[in-house]
Amino acid sequence: MSENSVSSSFDSMLKSGVAVVNFGMERFSSDLKEQGVSVVHVDWRPPAAKSSLLSKLGKLKQNS
Amino acid sequence: MPNIDLEAANREALEKLLNAAPTLIGMGVAREVVPGMKELGEKALLHAGPPITWERMSGPMRGAVMAACMYEGWAADSDEAAKLAESGEIAFDPCHHHHAVGPMAGVTSPSMPVFILENKTHGNRSYVNMNEGLGQVLRMGAFSPEVTDRLRWMEKTLYPTLRDGIAKALQDCGGIDVKNIIAQGLHMGDEMHNRNKAGTSLFLRAIVPYMIEASSDTAALVESIRFIDKNDHFFLNIAMAAAKCSLEAAHGVEGSSMVTVMCRNGTDFGIKVSGLGDEWFTCEAALPDVLLFPGFTKDDVNRDIGDSAIMETYGIGGFALAAAPAIVQFVGGTPADAANFSLEMYEISIGENNIFTLPAFNFRGTATGIDIIKVAETGVTPILDTGAAHKTAGKGQVGAGIVRMPIEAFLNAAEAFVEKYLDE
Secondary structure (H helix, E strand, C coil): CCHHHHHHHHHHHHHCCCCEEEECCHHHHHHHHHCCCCEEEECCCCCCCCHHHHHHHHHHHHHC | CCCCCHHHHHHHHHHHHHHCCEEEEEEEEHHHHCCCCHHHCCCEEEECCCCCCHHHCCHHHHHHHHHHHHHHCCCCCHHHHHHHHHCCCCEEEEHHHHCEECCCCCCECCCCEEEEEEECCCCCEEEEECCCCCCCCHHHCCCCHHHHHHHHHHHHHHHHHHHHHHHHHHHHHCCEEHHHHHHHHHCCCCCCCCCCHHHHHHHHHHHHHHHHHHCCCHHHHHHHHHHHHHCCCHHHHHHHHHHHHHHHHCCCCCCCCEEEEEEEECCEEEEEEHHHCCCCEEEECCCCEEEECCCCCHHHECCCEEHHHHHHHCCCHHHHHHHCHHHCCCCCCCHHHHHHHHHHHHHHEEEEEEEEEEHHHCCEEEEEEEEHHHHHHHCCCCEEEEEEEECCCCCCEEEEEEEECCCHHHHHHHHHHHHHHCCC
């Protein structure tokens, strides 16, 4: 794809309206909503557990 | 330790929990009926949450201890009570070490009357004191004469009429089926932690005929019925003990990662896990984000306190918030928030309840059986709707709201679980 065609699809996407998908901090989505922007919030947070614990829990489940 | 069948172990623990049949079978005086209380010595106080010393107790816990000292006649005033507590003369022990539970500070003293519940399926028993109502009450850390006077009235007037009524019910119909009342209450707008209006009404309807049959003291009977009727939370304590004897039946299943105790003492939050024996896993208790009563500020709020988190451990309370649209504003939210909170709890639960159902979810069973592994993997922690106490001893309740349990205790438990069960 040439640089021109990328830029033209980007332009047409912006012209057709941008929908925002927000991950994590809900405040960002509510701020956009208040400004009338269409936004979908995804309730996601990074895992709180250390990756070593998550991997051991994964193994435990696999072995059981 | 060889690898375990995690799914089978959790299924077994959940089945034990779901098959429990908590029934109110009697009342007695704490020092005489609560197992192990007498052995603690003459001056013994049980409290909510994991173990704690007087030095580390929060304001409301200290206030409740002071009220109990005055109620027992161990101290004439709050200063004397504080000195006594400081002296080390009082034995403090969690309610949970004695098959008991207590809301908020949960302080249970030797002379307090307690309800006795029996899990008819597994035969184990649990204990809880009587609910005093709202405002200036011991469980919120208040210790004014109003508090101790009410406790004495409860001991001298309310206790005998209720005790005799429950004894009559036991004789006539095997006791009061508490699980049935909870199930009906969920269909009548209760979630059973911050709203017990339906549960209290249903309990009153069940017990009053027996109280009338058993009592010849009309004045005491009328006062007792009026007291219960005016206190929408009266049933909370009984429902908590129902949860306790049900969850104890599910404790000790080898290889199960299901939480069987979740509680707070105003300083620490603590949990126990079915497959991890008697070990407490603790961390600092959360600060509840509550809707405050007029005249209070956020700075007044104490850290989360009470054994009432046993309701969520049982699959109701915050896990059934969708059942109680009437209280969502009281705890600072909307009906949609309530539904979302309850829905989120399915992510961290082992299964769904077969008896406790939510009309708003087309009678889907409530999320039941918190799994430490799911909490660790998702980062989602149990949500509670709870009361909040003033952080200064003697001030009482400041509000009510929603609070999430801190994740650290679950992560500590998950570390211990892999250490015990993962055969690397």
